[in-house]
Amino acid sequence: MKKITLIRARNRWQLIYLKELWDYRELFVIFAWRDLKVRYKQTLIGAGWAIFQPLFSMFIFTFFFGNLAKIPSGGLPYSLFVLIGLVFWTYFSGILSNASNSLIENENIVKKIYFPRVILPLSKIITCFVDFVIAFVMLILVALYFNKIPNYQALIYIPLGIIIASLAASGSGLFLSAFNVKFRDVRYALPFFIQMLIFLTPVIYPLNIVRPSFKYLLALNPMTGVIESVRTVFEGGVIGWDTLGISLASSIVIFIIGLNYFRATENYFADIV
Amino acid sequence: MKDIIEVKNLSKKYRYGETQTYLTLRDSITYLLSKPFEYFKSLKTQKLQKDEFWALKNVSFKVKSGEVLGIIGPNGAGKSTLLKVLSKITPPSSGEIVLRGRVTSLLEVGTGFHQELTGRENIYLNGAILGMTRKEIKTKFDEIVEFSGVEKFLDTPVKRYSSGMYVRLAFSVAAHLSSEILLVDEVLSVGDADFQDKCLTKIHELVEGEDRTILFVSHNLGAISQLCDRVLLINEGLIIREGQPREIVDFYRKQSIYSEYSRRSFSGNLTNTIRVKKITLNKAKGHYYSALPEDKLEFVVEGRTIRSIEAFRFTFAIFSESSRLFSVHDVEGHKTRLKKGSFRVYLSIPPYLLRPGRYSLAFGGHDLGMKNNFWGENVLNFEVLEKWSKDNQKINVGIINPPGCISFREQ
Numbered sequence: 001m002k003k004i005t006l007i008r009a010r011n012r013w014q015l016i017y018l019k020e021l022w023d024y025r026e027l028f029v030i031f032a033w034r035d036l037k038v039r040y041k042q043t044l045i046g047a048g049w050a051i052f053q054p055l056f057s058m059f060i061f062t063f064f065f066g067n068l069a070k071i072p073s074g075g076l077p078y079s080l081f082v083l084i085g086l087v088f089w090t091y092f093s094g095i096l097s098n099a100s101n102s103l104i105e106n107e108n109i110v111k112k113i114y115f116p117r118v119i120l121p122l123s124k125i126i127t128c129f130v131d132f133v134i135a136f137v138m139l140i141l142v143a144l145y146f147n148k149i150p151n152y153q154a155l156i157y158i159p160l161g162i163i164i165a166s167l168a169a170s171g172s173g174l175f176l177s178a179f180n181v182k183f184r185d186v187r188y189a190l191p192f193f194i195q196m197l198i199f200l201t202p203v204i205y206p207l208n209i210v211r212p213s214f215k216y217l218l219a220l221n222p223m224t225g226v227i228e229s230v231r232t233v234f235e236g237g238v239i240g241w242d243t244l245g246i247s248l249a250s251s252i253v254i255f256i257i258g259l260n261y262f263r264a265t266e267n268y269f270a271d272i273v
Numbered sequence: 274m275k276d277i278i279e280v281k282n283l284s285k286k287y288r289y290g291e292t293q294t295y296l297t298l299r300d301s302i303t304y305l306l307s308k309p310f311e312y313f314k315s316l317k318t319q320k321l322q323k324d325e326f327w328a329l330k331n332v333s334f335k336v337k338s339g340e341v342l343g344i345i346g347p348n349g350a351g352k353s354t355l356l357k358v359l360s361k362i363t364p365p366s367s368g369e370i371v372l373r374g375r376v377t378s379l380l381e382v383g384t385g386f387h388q389e390l391t392g393r394e395n396i397y398l399n400g401a402i403l404g405m406t407r408k409e410i411k412t413k414f415d416e417i418v419e420f421s422g423v424e425k426f427l428d429t430p431v432k433r434y435s436s437g438m439y440v441r442l443a444f445s446v447a448a449h450l451s452s453e454i455l456l457v458d459e460v461l462s463v464g465d466a467d468f469q470d471k472c473l474t475k476i477h478e479l480v481e482g483e484d485r486t487i488l489f490v491s492h493n494l495g496a497i498s499q500l501c502d503r504v505l506l507i508n509e510g511l512i513i514r515e516g517q518p519r520e521i522v523d524f525y526r527k528q529s530i531y532s533e534y535s536r537r538s539f540s541g542n543l544t545n546t547i548r549v550k551k552i553t554l555n556k557a558k559g560h561y562y563s564a565l566p567e568d569k570l571e572f573v574v575e576g577r578t579i580r581s582i583e584a585f586r587f588t589f590a591i592f593s594e595s596s597r598l599f600s601v602h603d604v605e606g607h608k609t610r611l612k613k614g615s616f617r618v619y620l621s622i623p624p625y626l627l628r629p630g631r632y633s634l635a636f637g638g639h640d641l642g643m644k645n646n647f648w649g650e651n652v653l654n655f656e657v658l659e660k661w662s663k664d665n666q667k668i669n670v671g672i673i674n675p676p677g678c679i680s681f682r683e684q
Contacts, residue, residue, distance in 0.1 A: 007361060007370040030401040038389045112384045113402055114361040267364040270357070271287070 020116055026117050030057055035098075039127075050131040051138050054086040062084070062271035065204045074206050075235040080146050084234060085203035086225045087135045088161065092169045092223050093194045094128040099173025107273050118259070118268045121177045125166050132162075142236060151234045157233050160244075161226040163210030164251045168222035174262040179272045181265070202227055207243065219243040222251035235244050275373060278336035283368035285329040285354055285510075313668050327578060328354040330510040332368075338453075341480050341487045343495065343501035343518060345525055351510040352490045356380060356456045359488070364569075374453030374486070381458070383443030388432040392423055392442055395431055399446045413449045420475070421445035434623060441468055448475045454477070460488045494522050515650040518681050526654075541637065541647035547637070549576040552653045562655035566629060566665045566674075570622040572653070574636055577615050584641040589620045592633045592650065598672060600635075607641050625676035628669075629659040 040046040057080055065071045066078030073081035099121035106120055143149065150158075180186040198204075201223045204216060207215055217226045225247025229239050329351045336342050357363045359370060360378030385402040386395050396417055399409040410417075418424055421442040423434070431439055448683050457476075473496060480500065491497050497518060498505060504521040506514045514521055539549070540580050553573050554562045564570055572589070586606025591598045601620065618636075632655055637648030661667045665675040 003373075003375050004375065005361070005370075005372040007358070007365065007372070009365050009367050026407055027401055030398060034387060034390070034394075034398055037394065038387060041389045106385075108381075109385045109402060111362065112381045113378060113404070115404075270362045 010080075017116065021118070024115055024119060027115055028123045028126065031119060031123035035124070035127045036130060047131075048092065050134040054083060054135050055138065057086050060082045061204055071205050072209065074208075075237070076148060076180060076231065080142055080148060080234065081206075081231065082204055083139055083142055085201075087132070087139050088165055088227050088230065089198060089201065089203050089223065090135065091128055091162075092130040092165045092226075094131065095124050095166065095169035096173050096176070097190055098128065099170055100176035100186055101179055102173075103177045103269060103273065104184075104187070110273055111270050115177075117269060118174065118262060121173045122170055123271055124173065126169060128169075128180050129162075130164075142209050148185040148234050148236075151236055153239065154233045157229045157239060157244075160248075161230050164222050164226050164248055167255040168251040171251065171258035174255075174258035178262045178265045178269075181269050196222075206231075210254050215243065216246060219246040220250050222247040222254065263269075277338040277373045278334075278488075279369075279371040280332060280334050280359075281369045283329055283355075283358065283370060284327060285351075285358055285364050286325050286366045287328050287354075287365070288325050327510045328359070329365075330509075331644045332512055333615055334505060334512065334527075334535065336486055336488070338374075338486055339484050339488060340503060341501045341584070343497040343504040344488065344490045344507060344522075345492070345497055345504060345522070346507035346513075347382070350507045351382070351460055352507055353674040354510075355573045356458050356490060357487065357505070360456050363545040369476050372454060375404070376454045376456065377450045377452040378456040379403070379447045379450075379458065380456070382440055382447065386431060389430055391430055392427045392434070395442070399443065403447065403450055404452065405450065409451065416655055417449050420448065420471075422569060433636055437468070443474060444468075448472070448479070453484070453486060454455055455487045457484060457487060459492065465619040473499070494526070498522050525595070527656075539647050539649035539652075541639075541645075543582070543638070543645050543647040546580060546582070547576060547578045547638070547647055549574060549649075549652070552634070552636070554653060554655055555678070562653065563658055564655065566627075566660055566662070567624050568654075570620075570627070572620040572622075572634060574620075576618075576620045578611055578613055582611045582645060584608075585638055585645075586640075587618045587636070587638040589618075590635040590650075591622075591627070592635060593630060593672065597635075598627075598632075606638075623676075625664045627657045628665060628671070628674045629657045630660075631656050 013215070017174070043049070045052065060077040061082045066073065066082065071078070076084075101118070102120040110117070110120075119228050134238075176186050176190065194197060200218065201221055207218065207224060207228050208216065225244040232239050312669065332351075332355065334342075344355065346352050354363075356378060357380070359372070359394070360376060360380070362378075362380075383399065385399055387398060390398060396414065397407070397410055401407070405413075421438075421444075423438050423442050426434065426438065429488070431442070434442070476487070476489075477500065480487060489501060501518045503515065504518045505512055506521050506525050514524060514667050551574070553575075555564060555568065555571055556573075556653045574587075584607045588600060588602045590600035603618070620634075633651045634653040635648070635650040636652050637646065639646035665674045
């Protein structure tokens with residue numbers, strides 16, 4: 001059975017070509033594998049950076065925000081409290097910034113060969129997930145040290161948190177990578193934007209220190225629900241589905257908007273980039 | 274059996290300048306609001322906006338399964354754009370393409386090679402980007418390595434490769450692709466002569482061994498006539514002619530577009546200062562420059578210089594089979610200066626001097642110290658037709674033919 005391809009000026013609109021993505025499934029892995037291979041070449045401590053970054057931030061934040069500013073941290077020691085936030089935040093911001101630059105960085109490939117373009121930004125999920133797993137193991141060790149073992153709820157809410165974070169990060173990454181092809185401002189604005197966004201996310205403070213009405217506004221940021229629910233799991237408390245629900249819905253909306261914009265513009269990447 | 278490739282009325286327009294439009298809904302709306310009249314006009318007619326041009330215009334052709342189709346034409350004719358549209362890298366502006374089979378395109382050797390990765394790793398990476406599965410690469414791995422001849426360096430990062438090794442490895446991966454349709458753009462221009470031979474042989478094998486359809490863009494007219502079953506000649510986005518390789522290649526060689534292509538190949542630091550606009554032979558406007566032996570050959574070069582140049586003189590040369598028959602200089606030139614603006618230079622060759630055959634004209638110029646100069650060979654190709662007479666007898670074997678210089682008197 002021969003494959004038939006039809007090329008027209010405007011193809012029928014479709015949010016995603018699952019069949020085609022399936023045909024190219026190996027490319028996801030290959031791109032992720034390439035990134036991992038290349039990332040720590042000629043570095044001294046290699047993948048140790050995946051642990052070092054959040055761990056070092058944890059010490060700094062614990063000292064300034066926990067000890068000096070005395071920000072409350074619920075039922076957890078502040079260092080564990082902030083580490084949970086940092087591990088998930090690093091995962092989110094890693095996907096976001098890597099995905100946003102993925103098309104520009106692979107300009108020479110985009111111009112010379114066809115493949116479903118979404119593979120480039122989406123493969124960053126795999127790359128960052130590997131770092132996340134390393135950091136997460138470290139997080140568990142720190143939790144064991146403080147004797148805060150999460151209960152069975154972890155099996156539902158941690159994977160759910162990862163899914164929400166992945167959807168939100170890759171959705172905005174898809175949007176920004178397509179936008180970046182035409183407007184290179186992204187490259188300059190994004191690091192700044194990510195720095196600011198960490199303060200709009202309860203990474204260093206708990207959500208309950210803000211006003212209840214403001215809480216729901218913050219929940220529109222999907223990472224709010226993720227970090228809050230994972231902390232609750234470590235505390236052994238009851239998950240509040242109101243914030244988590246808003247965050248889940250918001251991450252799905254972000255993903256669809258991002259993917260839609262990407263799909264609408266991807267045909268012209270090779271002409272513009 | 275249906276044709277494996279069908280291209281119907283394919284057009285592609287590009288925009289001059291920096292920005293290409295995204296053609297999203299939002300862009301269309303902005304356009305509609307800012308220039309409503311032009312928007313509706315552009316929808317109705319397929320007309321171009323001021324800053325647009327057709328890279329391809331109503332191109333239609335079909336390719337049978339197993340056929341090797343060559344595509345030739347001068348630079349900027351639209352050959353590469355055609356391959357890009359066929360390989361889905363960029364969408365057409367209108368028209369339709371049907372491809373019946375798996376397509377791989379090889380627009381560049383070594384697409385996606387990563388400098389930091391080893392040769393072995395790059396084979397897998399490059400293979401996957403070109404559309405091979407891991408399994409396919411594994412089964413062909415040894416073949417690829419053997420063909421490339423870089424076994425010893427397989428575990429060395431490619432950033433330490435010589436450029437020759439790099440190209441050989443890259444081509445080897447591409448040569449082992451197993452799709453039904455292969456689109457190849459000017460990849461034979463790389464590597465040394467030995468390796469190019471090896472590549473040609475490999476392509477021969479690909480063509481003959483399996484049921485493989487190949488579209489092949491090249492400036493190497495020799496390779497085109499050797500490999501292809503049929504050839505398309507493209508210029509300015511249009512198919513000018515199609516047919517048997519010999520016939521099309523010959524036609525192209527005689528065409529002025531062939532020399533127009535070479536006309537751009539001036540070298541020297543004055544290339545951008547002095548612009549040659551038109552070169553004619555005996556006022557001929559046609560594409561095929563030919564003359565009879567008894568014709569006086571009058572060449573006129575029209576051009577423009579964007580600034581004055583002191584002590585400048587023009588020079589012509591006539592070549593036959595890449596050996597220089599003679600050159601002439603405008604000796605008066607050094608006494609005056611070339612003024613800014615348009616100029617015309619004339620070269621006049623007396624009748625019968627050139628024997629029937631093919632010639633090419635070279636044109637250039639330089640100032641007194643030769644520091645500022647420009648020079649272009651093959652700027653015009655012409656033929657003196659075969660017609661023998663008293664003033665140019667066939668028996669006078671030689672490179673040139675001075676007429677009427679021999680006489681005999683009995684005393």
